[in-house]
Amino acid sequence: MIALHSGDASARLRDLLIERTGIKAGGRLLDLCTGTGAVAVRAQTAVEPGGLVVGVDFSAGMIRRAGVKAHQTDVGDVTFVVGDAARLPFANASFDAVSCSHAMYELSPEVRERALQEVSRVLRPGGRFVMMEHCEPSRPLVRFLYRVRLSVLGSSENRDFARDEVPFLRRYFADVKRELSPKGRSKLIVGNKQEGAETAG
Ligand SMILES: C[S@@+](CC[C@H](N)C(=O)[O-])C[C@H]1O[C@@H](n2cnc3c(N)ncnc32)[C@H](O)[C@@H]1O
Structure with a gap:
């Protein structure tokens, strides 16, 4: 589905996502709902030397496959952790950036809210x-599949979120902006945690 929708080479899109995190050598990046670790593995080179990439997913099977991918691509030490986005097993203020691709709209509204917190x-x-x-696909067949997928997700709040994530992210982040990928088929939404913001425990 991801490849069918995006039309942009998925590796290029993932690189764009990593670039927008602003992560640099020595930085600490968390890739949320990492799946098979495609973003996390590509991000490892951006944080070297001295940085840290952690991929988290609640599926042990996905995390196993991510570990194999990291080993096969020989990018260095990506850390993969089984964990729930709604209850992250990390201390306050542990990361410089968090990425999340193709997962937020699948979460239930309660889990998504908790995950954003x-x-x-x-x-x-x-x-x-x-x-x-x-983005909502323009090609009729792909748009049909996309809508079926959204309707399977059930909640109307999920459909609202898929249409426009910005108001949801504004509850937690400042300077929230939306950008389209070069082919206009994917969207990146960026938000910053305010400087000096309290970190709720
Ligand atoms: C469509 S995949 C996307 C994977 C990857 N980010 C990518 O772009 O290829 C969604 C992933 O979110 C994970 N996931 C769903 N709910 C989660 C939760 N509450 N906590 C952690 N991971 C979750 C699933 O196990 C799955 O691997």
């Missing part, structure tokens, strides 16, 4: 959250 908690003040999702 958790992202804000584990980010350092001034840290950045970047999420990437599909």
Whole structure:
């Protein structure tokens, strides 16, 4: 579905997502709902030397596959952790940036709300959250599949979120902006944790 929707080479899109996190050598990046670790593995080179990439997913099977991918691509030490986005196993202000691709709109409204709170908690003040999702496809067949997928997700709040994430992210982040990928089929939504913001425990 991701490849069918995006039309942009998925590796290029993931690189764009990583670039927008602003992560640099020595930085600490969390890739939320990492799946098979495609973003986390590509991000590892951006934080070297001295940085840290952690991929978290609640599926042990996905995390196993991510570990194998990191090993096969020989990018260095990516850390993969089984954990729930709604209850992240990390201390306050542990990361400079958090990325999340193709997962936020699948979460139930309660889990998503909790996950956004958790992202804000584990980010350092001034840290950045970047999420990437599909825009509604224009090709009729792909749009049909996309709508079926959204309707399977049930809640109307999920459909509202998929249409426009910005108001949801504004509850937790400052300077929230939305950007389209070069082919206009994917969107990146960027928000910053305010400098000097309290980190709720
Ligand atoms: C469509 S995949 C996207 C994977 C990856 N980010 C990518 O772009 O290829 C969604 C992932 O979110 C994970 N996920 C769903 N709910 C989660 C939760 N509450 N906590 C952690 N991971 C979750 C799933 O296990 C799945 O691997």
